Amino acid sequence: MHPTQLFELVIVMFLAIIALHYAAHRLGLPPSVGLLAGGAALAFIPGLPTIAVDPELVLVIFLPPLLMDGAWSIALARLRRHLIGIGSLAVGAVLFTCVVVAVVTHLLFPSLPWAACAALGAIVSPPDAVSARAVLQRVKLPRRLQILLEGESLLNDASGLVLFRFAVAAGVTGAFSATEAVGSFFVLALGGALVGAAVGTAWVMLVRRLGDEYLIIAATVLLSWTSYLLGEMLHVSGVIATVTTGLIASWHQSNVLSASTRMRGTSFWEVLVFLMEASVFILIGLSLRGVVERGGGFGVVVSTMGWDILAILVALTLARFAWVFGSDAAIKLCNLLGLQRYKPIGARGSTVLSWAGVRGVVTLALALSIPDGFPGRDFILVTSFAVILVTVLVQGTTLGWVIGWAKLTEPDAEKPRLTxxxxxxxxxxxxxxxxxxxxxxxxxxxxxxxxxxxxxxxxxxxxxxxxxxxxxxxxxxxxxxxxxxxxxxxxxxxxxxxxxxxxxxxxxxxxxxxxxxxxxxxxxxxx
Known part of the structure; x- marks a missing residue:
């Protein structure tokens, strides 16, 4: 594709974003649903070239600023208070879901190597930060559930990425060490936190010395990519580095940014994040054509893979329900034993938390990055895309109804001391x-x-x-x-x-x- 044609396609995509976002608003649908469906429809317009998404480029362009935005706006006090619960979802739920999906996939395809089954589990196990933001912006949740979902979406990508890399390496080399994988995860996480702390501290010192509003805003916009790329360059978790940087910048921004800088910067940043977030769902929809063509067309995909994909979707959903309800039961047991630090969220809260696991750009990027010749690559790619479509179109549209049914109330312990x-x-x-x-x-x-x-x-x-x-x-x-x-x-x-x-x-x-x-x-x- 000629560079001019690529630019024209980007402009058309932005115009489509405005039209689809408006249409979704008028129809009362979540914007992510309208954008995804619209992108999928655009992908099959006659004459439009097939969109080939570079997975590494997608992650580098879109993931850092959207993670930074989430970290910047998250409630730090509640994040610290519920860190164990967030860790349970971001690490425990991802690992448990990965294992369940791998086992079910191996039962369906006994000839498929365990490494390939684990790779699929790692791809579809982490709920997506972008998708979570798109859903949470339209619903009202008690503070505890809100922080659990926000914190999970910020940190679970690191777990999924580590699991995926080890699964792919095992599939290519035939060697796997669980001890090495666990050790690598903690090294990557700690290294990413150190890099993020260094970049965040450097930003605070730089902003205090820059006198020009536009230089400060530009430095702040580049902050997410700087932290992510530096983390990846040093072979640690760029996700953790970006989140840590965002948390530090968020903590200090009230002291180092002037009112004028904050107003102008916030306005610019919100428009940038809106376009990037919407572009992610458009790109996911546009990728449908290539995925379907690899599977042999809609008819072939449905007839040869439909029931297997449905079984994996059910296993994926039930695994999250099992982990969330099991964790809540463990909290109740701790309460009975005299450990009263955490209170259970109850069956209704657990249902909402379980149903909110929407997948998105990270799942797509990981699936597309599977090397050619990897066992079961086409099935993994089609299944991953089906998971994105179903979770966004089904769970994303019905989460509001589930919350309304649950009639959740804010516990007194979560309410601020002052109005x-x-x-x-x-x-x-x-x-x-x-x-x-x-x-x-x-x-x-x-x-x-x-x-x-x-x-x-x-x-x-x-x-x-x-x-x-x-x-x-x-x-x-x-x-x-x-x-x-x-x-x-x-x-x-x-x-x-x-x-x-x-x-x-x-x-x-x-x-x-x-x-x-x-x-x-x-x-x-x-x-």
Whole structure:
């Protein structure tokens, strides 16, 4: 394909993303479902060349920024609190699922080497960070389940990648050592954490010295790829390196980034992540044509592989249910024995957690990276794609219904000690105290009476609001509705003045920025 044609195809893909995302929104479907189905439909348009996805390139381009985004936005306190549960899912569930899928595959195909069966298990065992984000953005979960799923999706790729590499090596060389595999996993994980810590610390030091907002934003955008590539270059886990870097950057960003940098950077980053996340599902859909052609066409795939693939899908799903319910039963047993650190999430919570195992780009990339001549390569590729399709199209669309059925509630232990209104009241009290100190000169004369009055009135009002939130909420909404209408009216007048030639472009943009900030502030306060 000519480079110009490739660029044209990328532009068409971005336009398709906008159209499919809008269509999914109008139909009430998860965007990932619309994008995947749309990409699959586009793949079979006559005249469109078959899309050959380079698995290594896909992982390098898409995985680091999406992992970084997840690590940046994750709740660190809850991550530490539930680290054992996250580790159980990210390592234990992946390993258990890999073993179950390998055993079932070997029962279906006794002639297939164990290494090939294990490779398939490693490919389909880790739920995907991109797919998990796409699903979780549309549902409301209790904090504990939310952090378990987010943490699992960030860390389980490392487990899957290690298992896959050892399985492929065993299939090629015929040698496998479980002890070596376990030792290698811990070395890769520890090395990745050290690399990520070094890169994250270097970013904090660099940002403190850079004075230009755009340089800071550019350095932050490149942070994920830097950490991932450096980790892979040093032969440790690039996934763990990227996640560690993201956690460190997230922890320090409030101190090292200015408000303006944070606003501009966040806006740019959110658009970038949106396009990359959507592109992943489009690429998965576009890859369908090549996968089906390798299997001999839809008819051949369904007739020769259909029941075997269905059996593996059932085993994959039941394995996750078994691990989650078994872990919850183990917690209940520990409670009976007097160990009360963790509380069980119950049958309904376990059902939601089990049903949320959606696969995506990592599964596709690993399947495509299987070397030619590897035993059972075509079956592994078709099965992996079927797992992605079923989990995204079925579990992704029904997870909201499952959550609604479960009627989950937030345990008191997971709720923050202060509400948002109480936190605002605490901030207002501190702000008033410092203004009260600085409002007087060295002779004790009041030099900022209006400022002092403003902050005193604000502190009193917010404390009163925190104590009677339900009473004031309708009044607050009505107040900021008026503010937003005033902003809209001011914007119309500003545009009229500009169109009439009474003000220049510089004045338009400066005053427009002030109105934008006022509108954002009012919308935030109303929400």
């Amino acid at each position: 948002m209104s109480q936190a605002e009241a605490a901030m207002a009290q501190v702000q008033f105290a410092i203004v009260q100190t600085l409002a007087y000169d060295s002779q004790g004369e009041l030099i900022h009476p209006k400022l002092l009055e403003k902050y005193q009135r604000k502190a009193v009002a917010i404390v009163d609001y925190a104590e009677r939130t339900e009473h004031y909420t309708p009044l607050i909404h009505a107040h900021f509705d008026v503010v937003l209408e005033a902003v809209a009216c001011g914007r119309r007048e500003l545009i009229r003045l500009h169109r009439a030639g009474d003000i220049d472009d510089e004045t338009l943009h400066e005053l427009e920025r002030d109105l934008d900030l006022e509108e954002l502030s009012a919308m935030s306060a109303k929400a």
